[in-house]
Amino acid sequence: MLTIEGLRVVYPRTGVAVDGLDVTVERGEAVAILGPNGAGKTTTVRAVTGFLSSERVSVDARRLEFDGASILRKPPHRIARAGIAVVPERDKVFRELLVEENLEVARGRSGDQALQDTQDMLDELFPILVERRKEQAGLLSGGQIQMLAIAMSVLKRPTLLVADEISLGLAPALMDEIVVALDKIRDELDLTMLLVEQNVGVARRLCSRGLVLESGHVRATGTMDELAADDSLANIYLGGTA
Amino acid sequence: MAPTPANLTMDSIRKLLIVAAVSTLGLALVVVVLPSMLSNYVLGIGTIVLFTIPGAVALNIVFGLCGQISAGNAAFLAIGAFIAAGMTHTWPDTPTILVLLAAASIGAIAGVLVGAPAVRVRGLLLLVSTLAIHFIVLYLTERYQKNEVGQAGFLLPQFDILGWQPLRTIEWFKTFGVFAILSLLVMGAFRYSRLGRSWLAIRENETAAEVLGVRLMRAKLLAFVISSALIAVQGALFAYYVGILQYETFAFDMVIQYIAIVIIGGLGSIPGTVVGATLVVSLPYLLRSLSENLKGSDGIAGFVDDNIFNIQRFTYGALIVVFLLFFPDGIESIVRRVWQWLLGLFRGRGDDPVAPSEPAEVGA
Numbered sequence: 001m002l003t004i005e006g007l008r009v010v011y012p013r014t015g016v017a018v019d020g021l022d023v024t025v026e027r028g029e030a031v032a033i034l035g036p037n038g039a040g041k042t043t044t045v046r047a048v049t050g051f052l053s054s055e056r057v058s059v060d061a062r063r064l065e066f067d068g069a070s071i072l073r074k075p076p077h078r079i080a081r082a083g084i085a086v087v088p089e090r091d092k093v094f095r096e097l098l099v100e101e102n103l104e105v106a107r108g109r110s111g112d113q114a115l116q117d118t119q120d121m122l123d124e125l126f127p128i129l130v131e132r133r134k135e136q137a138g139l140l141s142g143g144q145i146q147m148l149a150i151a152m153s154v155l156k157r158p159t160l161l162v163a164d165e166i167s168l169g170l171a172p173a174l175m176d177e178i179v180v181a182l183d184k185i186r187d188e189l190d191l192t193m194l195l196v197e198q199n200v201g202v203a204r205r206l207c208s209r210g211l212v213l214e215s216g217h218v219r220a221t222g223t224m225d226e227l228a229a230d231d232s233l234a235n236i237y238l239g240g241t242a
Numbered sequence: 243m244a245p246t247p248a249n250l251t252m253d254s255i256r257k258l259l260i261v262a263a264v265s266t267l268g269l270a271l272v273v274v275v276l277p278s279m280l281s282n283y284v285l286g287i288g289t290i291v292l293f294t295i296p297g298a299v300a301l302n303i304v305f306g307l308c309g310q311i312s313a314g315n316a317a318f319l320a321i322g323a324f325i326a327a328g329m330t331h332t333w334p335d336t337p338t339i340l341v342l343l344a345a346a347s348i349g350a351i352a353g354v355l356v357g358a359p360a361v362r363v364r365g366l367l368l369l370v371s372t373l374a375i376h377f378i379v380l381y382l383t384e385r386y387q388k389n390e391v392g393q394a395g396f397l398l399p400q401f402d403i404l405g406w407q408p409l410r411t412i413e414w415f416k417t418f419g420v421f422a423i424l425s426l427l428v429m430g431a432f433r434y435s436r437l438g439r440s441w442l443a444i445r446e447n448e449t450a451a452e453v454l455g456v457r458l459m460r461a462k463l464l465a466f467v468i469s470s471a472l473i474a475v476q477g478a479l480f481a482y483y484v485g486i487l488q489y490e491t492f493a494f495d496m497v498i499q500y501i502a503i504v505i506i507g508g509l510g511s512i513p514g515t516v517v518g519a520t521l522v523v524s525l526p527y528l529l530r531s532l533s534e535n536l537k538g539s540d541g542i543a544g545f546v547d548d549n550i551f552n553i554q555r556f557t558y559g560a561l562i563v564v565f566l567l568f569f570p571d572g573i574e575s576i577v578r579r580v581w582q583w584l585l586g587l588f589r590g591r592g593d594d595p596v597a598p599s600e601p602a603e604v605g606a
Contacts, residue, residue, distance in 0.1 A: 051449065088455065094446045096440060105435065105443045108455040136382040152454065 001027045001192055002048070002084075002160060009043050009052065009216075017043040018216045025160070030186065030193040032203035032224065035213035041196040042089060044213070048194070049086040050076035066160065075135035089165045089196075090164075092122050092149035095138030097147060099129055102137050114157060121188055122151045127183040127220035143150035143174035150178070154185055160192045167202040181204050204228060255303065261430065263424055272419025277412050279299020285411050289522045292418035293483065294475040295554045296425035298503040298519045300469040303499070304431060305511035308465040309445030311365070314356060314372040316496040318470045321345075321352055322477020324383050327396035328387045338402050342478050350467045357466030361426055361459055364448075377588060382429035385490040395488035400482050422516075425472060429512055431467065441465055442510065471584060495555065502558045507563050508574025518575045522561075538562060595606065 007021040013156040018040040025031045031166050033041045046052045050071065050212065052059050064072040071079050080086070093102050107115065126147040137148060146166060153161060166173050166182070179202055186193060186206075203210060205226045211221040220227060272292065280288060287522060295313060322345040329336050349395050360371050362561050387395060401417070408417045432438045440461045443451035452458050481487045499522060506516025531545055565572060 049453075075452075076449055077455070080455070080479055081455040088450075091447050091450060094443050094450070096446055101439050101442075105439050105451065105456065106454045109436075158454070 001025055001029075001209075002066060002194065003063050004044075004048070004061060005064075006060075007044065007047060007064065008058075008060045008222065009040070009047055012056050016216055018047070018213075019241045021209060021213075021216075021218060023218075025134055025192055027159075027210065028190065030195065030207040032207040032210035033194065033196045034198070034200065034203060034210050034227070035219070036043045037197075038215075039213035041213055042164055042214040043216075044088060045086070045088075045162055045194070045196055049081075049084060049088075050074050050079040051088075079160075083159040085156075085161050087146075087149045087163040087166060089162070089168070093140075093145055093152065097126070097137055098133065099135055099137050099140070100133040102148055103129075103133075103155065104135040104151055106155045110156065115155065116156060118155055118189070122155070122187040125184060125201055126151060129131050129234070138169075141180065143170050146170065146178060147181070149186070150182065154189060157189055158191070159196065161186075162194045162196075164196045165198065166195065167197065167199040167217055175199075175202060182206060200228060255554070257434075261427070265427060268423050268426075269420070272423065275402050277415055285415050287524050287527050288416055289415045291421045291520050292415060293480065294474070294500075294503070294519045294523050295418075295422035295516060297344040297473050297500055298423040298450050298507070298515045299429045300472040300476070301500045302504050302510060302515050303432065303441075304465045304469045306508075307429075307433060307445065308462060309509075310361070310462060310465065310579040311358075311501075312466075312469075313369055313497045313501075314470070314475060315500045315558075316492045317372075317376040318349060318352065318473035319477040319480065319496070320379050320383050320492040321470075321473030322349055322479075323481040323492075324386060324396075324477075324489075325349075325474065326478035326481040327398060328390075330387070330399050331390060331396055334348075334399060337475050338482065342475055344392070344441065345474040345478035346471045349477075350471040352474070353467040353470030354463065354550075356470070357463045359463035359465065375499075376494065380489060380492060381601055382503070383492070387487075387489050395486045396481070396483050398487060400560070401479075401482040401504050412426035418479070421476070422448050425476075426512055426515070428468075428472065429515070433512070437464060439460060445510075466510050498555070498558055502562050506572055508572025511572060511574030511578075513578070521573075522558065525557060526550060529553055531574055 002023070002025040002127060004021060007018055008016070010016050016090055021040070021044060023031065023033075023044075033044060035041055043052070047059050047061075048064070048071070050073075059073055062074055064070060066079070066082055066136075071084075072113065073083065074082075094105065097105065103119075127152060128144055130139045132144070137145065140148060141172075150163075150166075153163075164184075166178065170178065177202040183206065185191060191204065195203060195207060197207075207224055209222070210224050210227050212219045212227060220230065222230075276288065277285065297319060300318075301312065303311050309542075325342050325345045325348050329341050329443065356372070356375050360368055360375075363371060390396070390445070400409070406417070408414045420561070433439075440456045443456055444458060444461060448458065479547050484491070503515065503518040503522045506521060507514030507516070530547070530550060533550075
């Protein structure tokens with residue numbers, strides 16, 4: 001479904017961020033991108049979702065394809081329309097709009113039954129968003145903003161969800177709630193997922209396979225169990241315990 | 243999120259009632275209460291305030307709601323005014339209502355022509371390109387005026403809609419008051435529509451809005467078109483009001499004045515537009531009466547009087563900087579707090595609007 005071959009991203013100031021990255025994500029799969037800060041995880045996500053194309057960043061790849069069509073250097077909204085949704089690390093929601101207005105922006109003009117069903121499911125998964133729907137999104141807590149961002153990204157039933165650091169800065173209980181919700185959303189919508197994570201625990205619960213990045217290179221790939229079993233990797237790149 | 247239909251209608255009925263009540267109140271204020279209360283001097287200032295509001299609303303749509311800073315305000319005002327002057331000059335018996343409609347339509351078309359290239363650029367570039375339009379329009383109106391009537395300017399006929407013929411200040415006060423309220427209603431209607439939500443999303447994060455399916459060019463262009471149509475109508479009204487129209491009126495100071503209103507009032511704020519327009523328009527008059535009160539020191543009074551326009555410019559500039567630095571939400575945030583306090587009184591106790599972490603009472 002998503003094929004990345006030989007991805008190379010060079011920033012004008014800081015130089016090579018990702019070099020020679022290969023990843024394939026099959027339909028229905030959930031793949032984690034792991035690695036320390038500055039390894040190139042977010043850059044990879046931004047290259048896939050098109051967010052680098054507007055800046056003066058050089059993005060190159062032998063293949064960067066989604067559903068058989070090239071998405072290399074395509075603008076973000078084209079990629080979104082092709083079926084790739086993103087939960088970015090920052091600026092996830094429109095802080096000045098109400099919670100319900102955020103969802104209305106995400107909903108756009110469509111109002112079919114499928115969308116209504118998705119909305120109902122999300123209401124059930126995230127009751128707090130229903131409760132606080134008349135409040136400005138900027139007033140939500142970090143976890144609630146994450147929920148809103150997830151709801152907005154999956155509302156139109158994308159085929160691939162790319163999420164950047166979904167567990168960042170969340171309390172364990174909240175994280176658990178979000179992981180459970182994501183799992184359910186994936187089942188209901190038949191989602192394929194590409195998750196950038198620093199938290200190996202979260203990655204293991206959601207993903208079957210992962211790759212570890214270091215300094216823009218793939219350091220290791222394998223099933224999540226294999227990666228977690230490899231002590232040296234765990235210690236060096238994953239920050240110890242899983 | 244998906245509110246039940248019953249919930250939805252109750253909600254919109256309540257909103258409609260509030261809007262109806264507020265606009266009736268406003269209408270009563272500008273048509274009955276204020277004209278009978280205010281002195282002629284204050285009514286004169288009030289007339290300019292009310293006249294300014296539609297233009298401030300228009301800029302607030304493009305700049306405040308959609309986040310596209312435009313310096314085309316005075317240019318579109320000139321377009322509207324010169325449409326009125328040109329039409330009544332060529333066909334002296336054209337009904338006023340027709341002139342206003344023509345101004346709106348041609349203003350909208352001008353908005354497309356200007357907006358289509360302009361919305362492709364962002365930020366400072368947009369400001370500069372709309373600035374260019376200001377000088378192009380000024381040049382064209384100057385040529386037109388000199389060709390048609392010469393230096394003296396266009397003479398406009400009496401304003402007349404359904405027999406309403408404002409002549410004295412008090413009548414113009416009422417006329418502009420009605421248009422001001424209409425323009426505020428237009429702004430409110432758009433703010434709470436799908437288009438309005440798209441504008442706010444664009445203002446906050448253009449790329450994110452586009453990724454979520456907002457059609458950027460279309461939304462921005464519509465902001466331009468609605469705004470320029472509104473300003474063009476205001477321009478036509480202005481032409482009737484002054485009676486003699488000259489191109490020199492549309493100086494660059496005017497652009498700064500409107501930008502100051504929007505920033506001081508608060509980006510995208512409807513009550514802020516009214517407060518901002520009132521403050522910015524009446525400022526020079528306040529300065530003047532201040533200088534008159536400094537009788538003891540003739541030197542200062544004389545200095546203020548001689549430099550009133552420079553002082554005014556300086557004050558606008560200083561206010562813009564102060565508000566951008568210290569009150570980026572404008573007067574709006576202050577007005578909103580007072581407004582919520584009033585609503586709280588109105589509804590009785592039980593819901594405290596200033597507790598952001600409390601889940602809001604829904605449908606209460």
